[in-house]
Amino acid sequence: MNLFSFHEEAPGFPFFKENGMILRHELLNWWTDVLAENGYGEIQTPLIMNEELWHRSGHWDHYKENMYFTKIDGENYAVKPMNCPGSVLVYGEEPHSYRDLPIRLAEYGQVHRHELSGALHGLFRVRTFTQDDAHVYCLPSQVKDEVFKMIDLADLLYSTFGFKYKIELSTRPDDFMGKIEEWDFAEKALEDALKERGIDYQINPKDGAFYGPKIDFHLEDAAKRTWQCGTIQLDFQLPQNFDLTYIDENGEKKRPVMLHRALLGSVERFIGSVTEQFAGRFPLWINPKQVAIIPVSDKFADFADDLAEKIKKAGYRVDVDHRSEGVGYKIRQAQLMRTNYMLVVGENEEKSGKLTVRNRDGEETKDVSFEEFIEKLNQERDSKALESIF
Helix, strand or coil: CCCEECCCCCCCCCEECHHHHHHHHHHHHHHHHHHHHCCCEECCCCCEEEHHHHHHHCHHHHCHHHCEEEEECCEEEEECCCCHHHHHHHHCCCCCEHHHCCEEEEEEEEEECCCCHHHCECCCECCEEEEEEEEEEECHHHHHHHHHHHHHHHHHHHHHCCCEEEEEEECCCCCCCCCHHHHHHHHHHHHHHHHHCCCCCEEECCCCECCECEEEEEEECCCCCEEEEEEEEEECHHHHHCCCCEECCCCCEECCEEEEEEEEEEHHHHHHHHHHHHCCCCCHHHCCCCEEEEECCHHHHHHHHHHHHHHHHCCCCEEECCCCCCHHHHHHHHHHCCCCEEEEECHHHHHHCEEEEEECCCCEEEEEEHHHHHHHHHHHHHCCCCCCCC
């Protein structure tokens, strides 16, 4: 499928190729629209920030062994392993009223975390990845509703790809920041939200982040393998460490609650999970290889090219196989690339204007007009159908 590769010059650092970038863009463009519809604004924060920030955030004391470092003008800097401190700086730039909350800031942030070479595993365990992070700053009274909304977003995301999933509530680790009573409150808030929704979950003792407990989503793919992707975390520590405030209805400064949320989790791991889920047979809307046109001979090359242009103008990705190989070979090659639909064109198609549509299971639908073909593609794409419409 030619989605990504790895090289010994950069172990644990994936190279996304053209097909992989098409899939990645389709996924993130859709998800960005979903987030905008749900009240998220998008930000971007720097990859490298001063060492002092990481002392203040607590990462220096609790996460230093997983970080990469550099010097700039004699000052110590760190490559960010998480996006939250940058988001905190953005929130703290200006005063906020209780009327402004909740504020939802989303970021596709690239992070770097040192992993031992023996732990690296394809896209599932890498040293750099993009998180679909969001940080929600809210009133204590808004926490439960915000968690509900995040759970709904998670369900939309995972059901769109046909994933079953399990939920764990991960509690205070041995290495933690803050007061135990704050942790108890945060754990109870997340647990109450799960119980009120009637959601089945398991307790995962001592596996929370160092700054707060979390709800973890474990996806199950078609082969019954599970992958931890999404997470919702409740954090009292960073708002304290960075003195984040809002003005309440009485004109007094109060501390907001901070929720961390990543539902794709690692974009790379999610793409790996989706690839495993469909064994590369991606749904039409996200597939880099949507349509292949196979002329039976050079005589019909111009007809094939004209048809391809019409399909491209309708908004679809299309390849024309002009190689001098046999038709059967070209069909097999298109199937190996997991192309959704193949159109073999020759004299009958040129004269009649009708198409024979072949899906990747080898099933054919004959005498399909161009207009009907595009109409059905639109239905399949726009509904994000998991199965072929032909």
